[in-house]
Amino acid sequence: MNNTTSTEQKFNVRVPRESIWKKLTRIKYDDQVLKVTIRTFASILVALSGLVLFADKVISFDLSNTYGFADTQTFIWVFMQTFSPLLLILGLIFRPYKVAIIIPLYIYFIQMYWVFSPGVRFDDALLQAYAIGAVIGFIALIAVINWYFHHATNKRQRTISQLEQALDLDLIGGIQNLIRFIVVDVKRNYIAEQDKKRFVKAYMAELDKIDKC
Incomplete structure (x- = not known):
């Protein structure tokens, strides 16, 4: 032990x-x-x-x-x-x-109303309806703008992804053609007969290195 x-x-x-x-x-x-x-x-x-x-x-x-x-x-x-x-x-x-943003928004809209009608009391029903409606409308506007930019961003991201995939496919196709040229054409047309076995052995050794990565 x-x-x-x-x-x-x-x-x-x-x-x-x-x-x-x-x-x-x-x-x-x-x-x-x-x-x-x-x-x-x-x-x-x-x-x-x-x-x-x-x-x-x-x-x-x-x-x-x-x-x-x-x-x-x-x-x-x-x-x-x-x-x-x-x-x-x-x-x-x-x-x-x-x-928490609702509170200052509500008061800002009330103050905006008072700019044009300073004599209106705070508990006036019309003032309260205006302030609450304005807050709801403002929040809805923010939601619409946020949705638009979010939708536009997602659309751009999808376009970028599609273009990247297209580039990857082209790159893969180019690599495949290059490998085919090296394995077939170079071996057949540019390597002497006595060196072909050594070429294939070296090529397979490189593939083994890639598999181990």
């Missing part, structure tokens, strides 16, 4: 496979939890990028310095118009869940 122990056997003794499997499972689980946490955090940022645009509607206190604006609400509204895109960009960097 051989008393020497291989490196693999020593490793298995020191670190059992069950322990390695548990550690690997825990690492994968922690990695998945981290990804979900990051995407959830990113989704919250995206949602906040829309909600902060209503900050001037809920803040009731007045600032002592409005930096030249007429009142505190106007200052906060203008400030949030700049702060909101920064939150949106920061959230998009970390790949949020797509459903």
Whole structure:
């Protein structure tokens, strides 16, 4: 019986496979939890990028310095118009869940409506119908555009694959003709009779090398 122990056997003794499997499972689980946490955090940022645009509607206190604006609400509204895109960009960097985009979209369409009808209240039924319909229409537009580009990309990929297959067939045909020329024509017309057996032997040896690759 051989008393020497291989490196693999020593490793298995020191670190059992069950322990390695548990550690690997825990690492994968922690990695998945981290990804979900990051995407959830990113989704919250995206949602906040829309909600902060209503900050001037809920803040009731007045600032002592409005930096030249007429009142505190106007200052906060203008400030949030700049702060909101920064939150949106920061959230998009970390790949949020797509459903989070609905909140800023909904609020953007409401603000667009208020540009033309500033006196309309937030709870107005027509305003809500417009905002919800606009969001649905916008999402449908994105889906159609995405389908079109995806379809166009797949079509181009199929065309490329067909052309590559055609080139491969031409290449295979050319190689077959070349092999036929080497095996038949060269042997028959360009090799002396006493060298033909040596040529065939060398050729078969090369084929064996290819089979072993």
